[in-house]
Structures are given as C-alpha cells and as structure tokens.
Amino acid sequence: MNVPVTQDKAAPVEAFDVEAVNRRTRQKLYQARVKVFPKRTWGTFRNLKWAVMAVTLAIYWITPWLRWDRGPFAPDQAVLVDLANRRFYFFFIEIWPQEFFYVAGLLIMAGLGLFLITSVAGRVWCGYTCPQTVWTDLFIWVERLIEGDRNARMKLDKAPWGVEKIAKRVAVHAVWLVIAVSTGGAWIFYFADAPSLFVNLFTLQAPPIAYITVGVLTATTYTFAGFMREQVCTYMCPWPRIQGAMLDEDSLLVTYNGWRGEPRSRHQKKAAAEGLDIGDCVDCNACVVVCPMGIDIRDGNQLECITCALCIDACNAVMDKLDRPRGLISYSTLRGHNANAAEAERAGRATATAHQRTVGVSHIARPRTLLYFGLWSLVGLVMLGALVTRDRLDINVIPDRNPLYVTLSDGSIRNGYAVKILNMTGEPRQFEVALDGLPGAAMWEAGSTEDSATRAIAVDVDADRLREVKVFVSQPSAAVEPGLTGFAFTVRDLAGSESGRADADFYAPGG
C-alpha cells in the first residue's frame, strides 16, 4: 500500500500506491477507523498554516497573562471571566451579567462572520483556525518529529512492539500529554487571576474545579487531537453539514481541475508519444498522501474536506517538477471551474490552462455576501453604539408584594421597596436617591425610623458593586389616593453627572 512505485523511468515524480482511506466507497458498516498518516508538505499554504497555528496558539496561551490596570477596586487581568463575582473583563470593557447581550452580540457577529467568510472563501475556518485543526496539526507535527514522516510512521505502526517502538511511542504520548495538560491548564487562567492561580495550581492550593477542568480538557485535547482527529470533523461536528447551505457557485473551494487533469495517466511520455490526449494529472497520489482527512480531492468536493489546501501545495510541487503550470489543484469557485472547463472544451486544454488563474475569486460582492456583511455590520454597530453610550449607574426597584401596603396608626399608608443601585465604575460613589412624584410622601431606610423620613436619602455604594437598600415610603392619609399611584425613584451621582430613574407604583387601599 505504501511502496512508492516508479512510473516511466525518466519521470521525476514519486508516485504513491495509496487509496484515500475515507473515500466514500471504501466506508463499510462496522469498519473500524483506518489510520491516516499525512505526509509533510512544503509550500504557500503549509507556511500559512504554520503562521496561523503560531498566532492562534500564542493568543490562547498568552492572553490570560496580559495585564490591564483598572485601579485598586478591580482585577488587573486584561481578559478575565470572573464567574464568582459575575463580571467579565475584556481590556477596557467590563460587562455585568445584565449586559451579557454584548457577548450574545459578539457570538451573533462570530456566526454571521463565519457565514460571510464561508460564502466567500469556503471552509477556511475548518482548514486554518478551528482548534481541532490547529491542535491536530500540532500533534501530527510532534508525531512526525519523533517518529518520522509518513513512511516511517506507517512502518513503525506495523512493526512489532520493540525497544525502539516503545521508546518512540512513549516519547510521542509524553509530549502530547504535556501539550494537552498545558492546553487544559491555560483555559482555567481565563477564569481567575493567572499568576496566583499558577502558583496555587502547583502548590495544590487551587480549587478542585480547577483541577477537574484541567483534567477534562487534557483528556479531550489528548483524545481529540491524538486519536480521533478527522473523525471529529466528519462525525461529531455539525458545521460540515451546515456549511453546505453557505456555499454557492462563487465560493472558493479546494478544487481538482479535472478539465485540466483528466484523463490522468502515470505514463505521460508514453501516452504523449502515442499521441493520446491526456491530462496533467500524473496520478502520483501526492494529493492523497498529504491529506489529513484521508480523502482524494480528485473525487470532488466532499463533506470530509476541511479545505486545508495542503493538497494544493503537494500538487504544485509535482507540477513544478514536471514543468507544468501550477494549479492543477487550486482554490477555485464552481463558476470559475465551469468556465475553465468550457474553455478547455472549446479552445483546448492548453489554452484554458494558460488562462487559468491561481486563486479564482470572482463575484465577492453578491446578494448573499452583502446580506451577511450588512447584518454583521449592523449588529456590530448596534453593539458598539450601545457600548459607547451605556450607563455606569443603574437603579432597579422591587416593591414589597406581601403586604402590598401597611396602614400606620396615624392613618398614613406605607409601602416598602427594595431599591437596587448599581455602581458599575471602578471607584466608590455616593448617590442621592429621591422620590419623584407622590405628593407629601417621604421615605426612610429600613433600620432608621419614620422620624427621619425625607424626600431624598444619600446612599454610598462601593466600587463595582450593587447595593440593595430597603426603603419605606409613606404618604399621609390626606394625600393618599386610592389604588395605584405611579411615581419614580431617581438616583444621582453626587460628585458627577450620571443619573438614573426607576418607575414604581404606590399601593393604597380602595380604588
């Protein structure tokens, strides 16, 4: 299966006797997974993938360690999901639980952005940035570093257990586990102060949930990237199913240009000598051996294809050796492919090949992409507007419902309210809470007595805290109107300009 076969003696290209393990026709019921041993490639897209891997992994591992000064009353971690205190910090933005719609908006933007990028450039998310792809790539890199490239790995896999195999396998799995543990380990730093948690983690002082999380994520990283790999994409991930609806004839796909390659032949020179009209594909299977998904791109666009474009690199290298133009496998839209195929039909394969573009983008601006972009921008602008103009002071009022009102001995009617004042800034502030409306009424804080009743009270609220104040409001009997009377609590920053207001109802008997 793996023995390289030479074709024509003069052919400079190594051909691989291999069949795509995940080709549709090879998948039998109850068939266990056939291992994929992707071969190393060199080229533009491989380099791009290395770069993306470096950037994404760096973002993941470095982010929790970035600091951001927020003054003495808030944590100085740039990105922190503080579950215990229900706060989310992202550089200069602090989000309270009731502002979680910003996060929902970000997720909507991420979704629409994914739709947009998919409809323009296909499954670039899958091929380059998806954690499953990045970590699998990293694990394969480790595997390759220790066990060697495809042939060596296959040989080792088949070899009986001996000293060398055990040593190499132990080394591979040890490195995998180190990566898996540091992957799981990095995750928890987003949820607590990273430097102190780091120390606590090693001195066994960290909370159990930290160790459990690290354990679970270690296990998933190790199994998903080490063992399950392409099966996660093929069987577990919903996105390959959904993305079909995002693609159209103008979306970029990794495409085998059959119009140029077919009929394929391993005996190019012989065929040429015999005057047969054969295509550029020398059937060397280089595109198959490099595929991490174990498919043959020449079978057309498939659910399994994550468009990592490694087959483009592999094929381009072969085309270079054969002194043929690159792009037998290329990023191309269906429309571009069909146009080329039609031209090949009309003017001949050579002309069409000469006219072929390396990356066949066309019609980026089309109703679908404009709609996605419009919605994406709309959500983004709304979120941005809301974020820029949002209040850092809020007041909520919850009336007592049991009893609705209390008749006092002088005949006046008393209502109770829980007034919640949210000071969402990084410093303690003093506010004035006042009554608006309800003639003659006065209020006092629970704990003090009615003698101290006034129209307004001063309330201190700690930095970045909510303070709940229980107040009683009473209205003299002469002023009381039966039934419900609307009024409002107002709140004002005594040192600043912010203010807020919350409507409330005053209950009285009758009406």
Add this chain to the structure above:
Amino acid sequence: MTGANAGNDTERQGSGEVEIDPVTGQPTTGHVWDGIRELNRPLPRWWVWTFYATIAFAVVYMVLYPAIPLVRGATSGVLGYSTRASVEDALTAARAAQSERLDQVAAMPLARIQTDTELNRFAVVGGRSAFLVNCVPCHGSGAAGSKGYPNLNDDDWLWGGTLDAIQTTIAHGIRFDADPDTRLSQMPAFGADGILDRRQIQEVAEYVYSLSGREADPVLASPGQQIFADNCAACHGDTGEGNHDLGAPSLRDPIWLYGDDRAAIEAQVTNPTHGVMPAWGDRLDDVVIKELALYVYSLGGGEAATD
C-alpha cells in the same frame, strides 16, 4: 399494523430468507409498517460502546453504592454511602459555619445586635426563616395578619413594639396558660355579664367609633363618652390611647384587630374575643427567639426603647 407485522413475520419465518430492500440493497428486518419496510442497519459503533460503558458503570455503581433492595433495607455498598448521613453531614457543616455568629447573637443584647449591620442582617434572615416555619399560620407569610391576628408590619402594638417587648411576647405568649409569665389581660364582657345595657353599649361603641376621627352620631356619642370614662378609660386610657402593659389596644388609630365598623365594636364590647398566642420559649431556643424579635422589628413598625 400488528396484524400485518405478525403476518409478515410468519412469512419470513416460513421462507427462512432475509428480504433485501430493492432500492438500497440493504437487508430488512422483515417489519412492515404501512407498507414501509425497516432496513436492518447496524447500531453505530459509538452507541454500542456507550451502551457497554453504561452496563459497566451500573455494575461498578451497584458494588460501590446502596443498590439492591432486600427485605430490610438495601445492600449498603462498599463505600458505605448514605443520603441520610450525607444530609446530616451537610447540616452539621452548616451549623458549624453559622456557629460563630449564632454565638454572637446568643451573647449580645438585642439592641447591640441591631447596631452591628452584618450581624443584624444574619439574625433577620434567620428570623425570617423561623417566622416562615412557626408564625405564618396565624400572622401570614408577609406578617400582615388578618382579623384577630395582628399585623406586625405597622406601628400599632398591643403589648409594645420595642425589641424587648417583642422578645417577651414571643417567648411567653399571650394568655397562654401553660406559661406562668405569659402576658395576661381580660376585657370584661360588658354586655354578656350585664354590666352595661344594650343602649349603653351602643352609646359607648359610637363614642369609640368617633375616637379615630370618624363622624359619629352626637346623640349617642355624648353619653358614650361618660360611659367610656367610667368603664373603659382605666385600661384604654382617658383618650383611648391604649396601654401596652395591659395589652389594651389604642382606639384612636385606624388599625382594628376585630373590625372597624360599629357592629364589630359593639360585638367586642358586648362579649370580647381574646386572642391567644402560644409561648415559644420552650419550643424554640433563645437564639431563634432573638432572631425572630429582630425580624419582626425589622418589618418597619418597631418602636425605639424608651429608657
């Protein structure tokens, strides 16, 4: 459906052959529903392994935890786990966590607890849960009471609304014979015992009606004032302001325990109803009673201590 199915089964058993679905080329189970034949597809591998894993889990679980019911109880399991013991542990832990503050509540006088914001909040919350368990049947979940059961939210108190008065009331109850220190008072049955005649009761009731600032018939109220001074003022006060020591309600406010209309007042004068509240001193411990007092006080009507 069953018939068709059964018939089909018989056919299949008779022929001994597996039917092949002509469209997919897959074998069928031989089951037919409304003419649709069920393909015989294998279970997904992950499903099969998950199924085996659940069986393994069940076996391990049955060894470790109580599982198999026997005549008396169940097998105890290797770990010796018990939900009862677990709850007991949780309760012990909760008590231990609260013990420091509970000790403080026990040691400090009520007025001092009230000045300690944190401790007061702790006590009020504890008092509220004790209230919901013990007091709600009479006083209501919002402590608003009902006819015959006083509203604890207002500033009108029968036996006093200071912290100490509330604590005494809760601990010893009202007219609760089993407690020697219970609060005791009795209003004479002016009508039933023939102390006042029918006309006099009408007159005094009309006067009492007028005390809370309501329009009354002067023909009745004027003689009623004298009857009040002779019979009622001793307990209810000269102006009807009431007396906390005797549990005599104020008659000058709009808050009425047994109703505010003339008929209710006449009924109360004729043959008074006396509320009874049990003493909680021997049922609840002192800390809980203190917490209850602080909770009731916090409802908004508490009176400042006079001393």
